[in-house]
Amino acid sequence: MDTIHQAATTVAPSTVDFLPLLGTDYVEFYVGNAKQAAHFYKTAFGFQSLAYAGPETGQKDKVSYVLRQNKLTFVLTTALRPGNLIADHVEQHGDGVKHLALKVKDATAAWQETTSRGAKSFMEPTKLTDENGTVIVSGIHTYGETIHLFIEREEYAGIFMPGFVEWKSNYNPAETGLLYVDHCVGNVGWNQMNPWVKFYEDVMGFRNILTFDDNDISTEYSALMSKVMSNGNGYVKFPINEPAEGKKKSQVEEYLDYYNGEGVQHVAIATADIVRTVSDLQSRGIEFLTIPASYYDHILDRVGTIDEDLEPLQRLGILIDHDEEGYLLQIFSKPLQDRPTLFFEIIQRKGAKSFGKGNFKALFEALEKEQERRGNL
Numbered sequence: 001m002d003t004i005h006q007a008a009t010t011v012a013p014s015t016v017d018f019l020p021l022l023g024t025d026y027v028e029f030y031v032g033n034a035k036q037a038a039h040f041y042k043t044a045f046g047f048q049s050l051a052y053a054g055p056e057t058g059q060k061d062k063v064s065y066v067l068r069q070n071k072l073t074f075v076l077t078t079a080l081r082p083g084n085l086i087a088d089h090v091e092q093h094g095d096g097v098k099h100l101a102l103k104v105k106d107a108t109a110a111w112q113e114t115t116s117r118g119a120k121s122f123m124e125p126t127k128l129t130d131e132n133g134t135v136i137v138s139g140i141h142t143y144g145e146t147i148h149l150f151i152e153r154e155e156y157a158g159i160f161m162p163g164f165v166e167w168k169s170n171y172n173p174a175e176t177g178l179l180y181v182d183h184c185v186g187n188v189g190w191n192q193m194n195p196w197v198k199f200y201e202d203v204m205g206f207r208n209i210l211t212f213d214d215n216d217i218s219t220e221y222s223a224l225m226s227k228v229m230s231n232g233n234g235y236v237k238f239p240i241n242e243p244a245e246g247k248k249k250s251q252v253e254e255y256l257d258y259y260n261g262e263g264v265q266h267v268a269i270a271t272a273d274i275v276r277t278v279s280d281l282q283s284r285g286i287e288f289l290t291i292p293a294s295y296y297d298h299i300l301d302r303v304g305t306i307d308e309d310l311e312p313l314q315r316l317g318i319l320i321d322h323d324e325e326g327y328l329l330q331i332f333s334k335p336l337q338d339r340p341t342l343f344f345e346i347i348q349r350k351g352a353k354s355f356g357k358g359n360f361k362a363l364f365e366a367l368e369k370e371q372e373r374r375g376n377l
């Protein structure tokens, strides 16, 4: 009887996940020069060449390079001519994230469930087929010009997707230990956080698992508010930031100005050995925000005992925070392109499921120093 009762409660209608997600499938960036960007992501971050599509493969108007490192897949796409969606996106926003592609079992159901709840369709379920099988892709709009694609690829055995060929390169820099997307943060406009929280709740079945108001996230100058949205199984997490009033310009406002609208602020990438990964990235030229040495003075009083030696963490500028379930180590890159828009976070979780609230003050002071140097504070 108990078992039956258990089963009945777990399938109650309110708990059925109408949009089951298997994780992030890939992140696609629209960039000004995909060939050079691909070289950068290989050289600096240790991504491996995976697939290619362009004029040689019958795609006349754009070129895409697909890079992979463990479970992390990036697609870099550039337009070959002006006057199209890709070229216009780059003109408006600079290099940035266009598609946050989510892996699903059923891309048709994902599209139907979300559009019937109010999502604006970007692409109806579309079958892409080649000799290796079929991928079904559908898509909906989210904040700004960002798109969620739903990718169903269980019936596909090819290298990436129909239309792509394997990209073999003689240049294969060693990987840096990057594993998978931990979370992707969106910056939205004034008073737009709650409408987008409602979108993720109502349209995609996500839950608000954490909230930071401007008391949590403000320094003397910069302020923002943030709510973390998670899908049912926790594989996909999308924090949403909006600017808040401070003495001077919010870091989110600077982003909105330069991105010319709402978009992805940072992609957080997991590693199992942050000291090794960040040492590697720094030696390859990736720059991170630097924290005053005083940050480490009483850090262990705040976060408790950690497995790692403090010395390399301090030398590399890695931040530490904790919650009821454990601790986490994190660091934030400087912007990855000339516009002060998209950056990466590198994160190693040691039990903690939170997002580093204890580091916000030190982090935002470091961010403001950069903002000030750009004349945007």
Ligand code: FE2
Pocket: 183, 185, 266, 268, 345, 355
């Ligand atoms: Fe983050």
